[in-house]
Amino acid sequence: MAREQAVSGNPWVAVRPGDDVALLARRLSSAHQSFIDARGVPGQGLTDDSHVRSVVLESWMRSRNKGVNPDVVGNPEMLEGLELEKYRSAHPMSLIRPVIRKLLVEDAAETGLLIAISDAHGRLLWVEGDNSAKDKALSMNFVEGADWSEDRVGTNAPGTALALDHSVQIFGSEHFNRTVHDWSCSAAPVHDPTTGQILGAIDITGGPRVAVPEVLSLIRATVAAAESELRFHLLNSPIPLSATAPRLETFGAGRPTLVRGGDRIPISQRHAEILLLLSEHPEGLSSDHLAVLLDEGELDAVTIRAEMSRLRKVFGADRLASRPYRIITEFTTDVGDVRAALDRGDAATAMKLYSGPVLAGSASPGIEEVREELRTRVQAALLRGGDANLLARWTTSVHGREDSVVWEAYLSTLDPQSPLYSQVQARIDLLDRQLGI
Numbered sequence: 001m002a003r004e005q006a007v008s009g010n011p012w013v014a015v016r017p018g019d020d021v022a023l024l025a026r027r028l029s030s031a032h033q034s035f036i037d038a039r040g041v042p043g044q045g046l047t048d049d050s051h052v053r054s055v056v057l058e059s060w061m062r063s064r065n066k067g068v069n070p071d072v073v074g075n076p077e078m079l080e081g082l083e084l085e086k087y088r089s090a091h092p093m094s095l096i097r098p099v100i101r102k103l104l105v106e107d108a109a110e111t112g113l114l115i116a117i118s119d120a121h122g123r124l125l126w127v128e129g130d131n132s133a134k135d136k137a138l139s140m141n142f143v144e145g146a147d148w149s150e151d152r153v154g155t156n157a158p159g160t161a162l163a164l165d166h167s168v169q170i171f172g173s174e175h176f177n178r179t180v181h182d183w184s185c186s187a188a189p190v191h192d193p194t195t196g197q198i199l200g201a202i203d204i205t206g207g208p209r210v211a212v213p214e215v216l217s218l219i220r221a222t223v224a225a226a227e228s229e230l231r232f233h234l235l236n237s238p239i240p241l242s243a244t245a246p247r248l249e250t251f252g253a254g255r256p257t258l259v260r261g262g263d264r265i266p267i268s269q270r271h272a273e274i275l276l277l278l279s280e281h282p283e284g285l286s287s288d289h290l291a292v293l294l295d296e297g298e299l300d301a302v303t304i305r306a307e308m309s310r311l312r313k314v315f316g317a318d319r320l321a322s323r324p325y326r327i328i329t330e331f332t333t334d335v336g337d338v339r340a341a342l343d344r345g346d347a348a349t350a351m352k353l354y355s356g357p358v359l360a361g362s363a364s365p366g367i368e369e370v371r372e373e374l375r376t377r378v379q380a381a382l383l384r385g386g387d388a389n390l391l392a393r394w395t396t397s398v399h400g401r402e403d404s405v406v407w408e409a410y411l412s413t414l415d416p417q418s419p420l421y422s423q424v425q426a427r428i429d430l431l432d433r434q435l436g437i
């Protein structure tokens with residue numbers, strides 16, 4: 001029986017006044033086990049006295065249908081380091097972080113509570129609060145940069161609040177993933193006060209006391225204050241919250257990403273190839289020229305038109321022009337960022353930004369040319385600068401592990417009497433044998 005059918009009250013609240021928390025925890029744990037054991041068989045797995053709220057049961061069903069693993073919190077698309085810092089600093093939720101810190105974070109030390117701020121897709125931008133709780137949360141990957149959307153992790157307060165566009169509490173075993181059963185959380189979405197678009201969510205995570213009505217009221221009050229701050233920002237700034245230029249991220253073996261209006265949107269390799277090639281040719285490309293750059297004549301004009309039609313739905317029809325195809329808005333790429341650093345002679349920044357090959361899985365001739373041009377430019381800057389630390393970093397990167405030219409340059413910076421010199425020399429000798437030199 002859905003719990004709100006048995007007990008009147010707010011269906012978004014997890015623990016009601018007078019509830020026996022220990023008894024509720026046992027019942028929910030048993031219900032969760034029964035649901036998982038049922039393996040998706042409709043009408044099976046839960047008894048009439050399971051006490052599972054319908055908002056939770058529906059989330060469990062969505063989680064199961066999405067193929068979420070109930071035993072593992074996996075996050076293969078973590079956002080880390082400089083990439084995370086750049087993304088969250090440009091995100092509209094950064095504007096309300098001071099309010100959230102004032103109302104929630106400042107008093108969270110030594111309370112066992114964590115305060116999390118996510119983007120509209122469940123990506124955790126900031127996780128602050130009690131240090132011991134932060135350490136404990138590492139085991140379930142509840143960390144800055146992790147994806148805690150319902151699609152990725154299953155039922156959880158920030159992810160489910162975003163999925164339903166409503167404040168919600170999740171208590172213990174109401175989480176779909178067993179790894180999270182020791183925690184409870186309360187979260188609510190934050191909206192753009194002008195457009196109503198979801199910008200992200202605010203979450204409090206901790207023990208059972210986080211699932212009581214008073215905490216949900218606190219979250220809602222914080223959201224109200226945050227949205228007032230956003231409204232004040234809009235009144236005093238000519239720049240709308242979603243006015244950041246779209247940006248393409250192509251480095252590494254992961255899925256390419258379009259960053260637009262504060263959102264990170266995974267896109268297909270083909271769409272990333274087209275956007276990067278158009279950014280390389282601001283004057284525009286005909287369908288025939290674009291086809292050659294993508295596949296050396298294997299694509300015809302009809303296929304190109306179909307791809308462009310699909311791309312417009314992702315990128316925005318008002319940002320792409322035809323005859324020739326070209327980008328007609330401000331647009332940035334990670335390739336352009338590395339080039340800009342190289343242009344100003346900042347090899348260290350170029351190295352930091354250059355985190356992987358350009359669209360590593362692409363075999364398109366035009367992309368291969370961009371990939372090799374960028375690698376060659378970074379290599380040349382390192383050789384020209386002769387900085388031992390940068391040369392060493394290059395030799396341990398995906399770009400330079402087999403770059404014998406840079407290994408030789410690195411060797412020349414070392415003391416021939418040092419143990420490292422002989423190690424580097426041995427690596428060079430190995431590369432020479434492998435290359436048949």
